[in-house]
Amino acid sequence: NFSPPARFDEARRVAIFGGTHGNEMSGVTLVNLWVKNGSEIQRKMVDTKPFITNPRAVEKCTRYVDTDLNRAFTPENLSALGEGDLPYEVQRAQEINRIFGPKGSPEAYDVIFDLHNTTSNMGCTLILESSKDYFNLQMMNYIKVTALRSNTEYYPRFSCKSVNIVLCDWFIAGLEVGPQPQGVLRSNIFEAMRVILKHALDFIELFNEGVEFPTCTVEVFRVLERIDYPRDANGNIIAMVHPNLQDGDWEPLNPGDPMFLTFDGKTLHYQGSGTIYPTFINEAAYYEKQQAFVTTRRETLVASAIRKA
């Protein structure tokens, strides 16, 4: 590949969001820590702002107060009128968009990391919108490669099952670490998220200093569809994630493999036409969103070389 590197402006302003879901404790704890003492997240020539996005939900240690903040950033919501009459999270979305956006405009922050936890056994998952550019893809790849190396070399406490990049269009891009119950702070999960962010900020600092990141191939999982629990006519769940699938995030699910187990012990099998890679398996917050797990397929993307403009 002899084409010149793609040029991107320096990333001068970086935001780290915690508490988008008020009961996902790693992000809440890290951001609160860094708001008090931000020395750990300082980098040369970068303005890094830690920010609690949903303070009321954090206070109540609940996912949300009126509506899920992580689904609230729609164009309709961002332009809705009504101020104090709007659901709390819609007001917050507008406020966050004012401070850190507007999305896509020159005033917007250059990079935003939204910190999440999941009850699923997903390890460290770096979430990227599929439309994102090579800068973001290179950054996620750097984080993944460095985190996996530090797993064995530098950080004995870093004990993430895996580090994976997922392309998904219904999220604010960010970082999802699990498994961790809602409302609980697990030390190993907390430290893993901390290390991931360290690598992310290191990347930004290196990039801003003029380092060229050569072209590379990046293994990703692309989200396909959401699979709901089997339900009866009244909408009640009639089966559970099968023990063989439970905790099997990122492992192949083949046609015919056990998928659900009914309450009286019958196995329901995956009926798809090909192998998929399930994730978000048995996430607590997704029962109300009708999602038992999400299917993905593996892809290899090529990221062009990048360099500061």
Next chain:
Amino acid sequence: MSVLISLYLEQSNSGTNRTTYVMECVSLPPLSNFAICGGTHGNELTGVYILREMQKHNVEKVGSVSITTVLSNPRAVDACRRYTDRDLNRCFTDDLLSSPITESTPYELRRAQELNAHLGPKGSEEAVDLLCDMHNTTSNMGLCIIFNSADWLILHICKYLQSKITSMPVRALQMDLPLSEAFSVDSLGKHGFSFEIGPQPHGVLRADVFNTMKEAVDLTIEWLQQFNSGRTFEGGEVEAYTRWKTVHYPRDPTTDEITAAIHPQLQDNDFKLLQPGDPIFLSLSGETVKHEGDALYPVFVNECAYYEQKIAYHLTQKSTLTLPSINVKKD
């Protein structure tokens, strides 16, 4: 309840100088009604779904045992929250059960009094013979049978379940409060205990946990039937974890915020003996806090619901309780 006891011996866990007494068989009245509760905490899903299945299959009588299924806290279950106003499973002390109900009485206090009328009254002859309440914990505790006083029936049920269940460890935990101070739903029954299974995040239903809870409930009903039909259950010993001591999280003296997480070496190690010098907390700034004092057994390590009271875990001692043989009293 009157119980004939010939000899009773409680031993410490040193286990070195033990004298064995032969205990006479104890005869106890039959147990004809069994209440099974779930959703006492609305986000502990296993019990909620076990009840749903039992109610779907109209489980009302199994042999000699009539079964009552009770969804303890329907409002909390609907909202998938631990409680609405206050923790229902702390509302069953004698004082709270007799406090006057006014318009401002919290939902759970009212509900406790309703449950007391339905399944109790606590401490009376009309109370249900046996009450079992189903719970989940985020702690790695396997299956625990938690009871207030060490009564023979419950200890025999523990022994039976321990001999039959292989999917996870089965342990007995004893609270030992005076009945008037016993605060949980299961104190309503003449005999009462809770099943506590973890780890499971609140708001999540795991198939392996569901299957173990179902097995535990089915085995309890099986035991009751066998007991009522005259089988003698041989005496023996049951290990129980007792004398709970609460350990709180380290906190910031001005803000009262928690400043450390359970140390990775303690995390998920419920029931593993904690020795002086073992790490217990890892502060957010990276310092390790170590256990001081007696070697004890930690339980409820990093239970989500305890953050509210800043409780990190409890420490217990292991006791060996001796049981006589028991059978049903024939009139």
